[in-house]
Amino acid sequence: xxQPRVQLEGKHILLGISGGIAAYKAxxxxxxxxxxGAEVRTIMTENACRLITPVCLQAVTGRPVYxxxxxGPEDFKIGHIELADWADAVAVAPATANSIAKxxxxxxxxxxSTTLCVCWNxxxxxxxxxxxxxxxxxxxxxxxxxxxxxxxxRTIGPETGRLACGTEGIGRMAEPAAIFEAVKxxx
Numbered sequence: 001x002x003q004p005r006v007q008l009e010g011k012h013i014l015l016g017i018s019g020g021i022a023a024y025k026a027x028x029x030x031x032x033x034x035x036x037g038a039e040v041r042t043i044m045t046e047n048a049c050r051l052i053t054p055v056c057l058q059a060v061t062g063r064p065v066y067x068x069x070x071x072g073p074e075d076f077k078i079g080h081i082e083l084a085d086w087a088d089a090v091a092v093a094p095a096t097a098n099s100i101a102k103x104x105x106x107x108x109x110x111x112x113s114t115t116l117c118v119c120w121n122x123x124x125x126x127x128x129x130x131x132x133x134x135x136x137x138x139x140x141x142x143x144x145x146x147x148x149x150x151x152x153x154r155t156i157g158p159e160t161g162r163l164a165c166g167t168e169g170i171g172r173m174a175e176p177a178a179i180f181e182a183v184k185x186x187x
Contacts, residue, residue, distance in 0.1 A: 009037035019047020094129035132169030
């Protein structure tokens with residue numbers, strides 16, 4: 001069933017995709033957001049680009065995909081500032097342990113982490129996805145708690161189910177339909 005376009009008409013959603021195997025679900029999420037009338041811009045980390053192509057996200061959203069802070073001179077703008085100013089809300093799906101740690105520490109070494117550093121006062125939704133042993137790591141939990149308490153970042157998931165390593169456990173990224181609903185609620 002398609003989503004009515006009026007749900008997110010005129011909203012600007014920044015979709016961050018980090019390098020977890022759940023990146024393949026991001027195309028479905030981008031499609032749901034776009035079908036609901038949102039303008040979606042996508043930032044992909046280098047590792048995300050190894051799992052799903054920017055062309056796929058560009059085709060789904062109808063917008064260019066950002067993969068680097070080092071745009072050519074014809075495109076020069078302070079990209080992470082422009083993207084942060086543009087966004088009504090940010091969703092990071094999947095949010096890997098690495099991407100969560102970078103933001104929690106204020107580490108800015110790629111376009112996604114640098115943009116999220118600027119988005120500390122923008123509604124941000126993280127959809128964690130990682131192996132259950134990584135999820136259970138107290139440092140990962142501390143990083144998430146820090147982002148939730150200090151910056152008011154919201155999270156959805158992870159869910160329990162079959163993981164990429166073949167085991168069952170908590171760590172699966174929430175389904176795109178649930179993330180879509182959470183983004184709507186943030187706005």
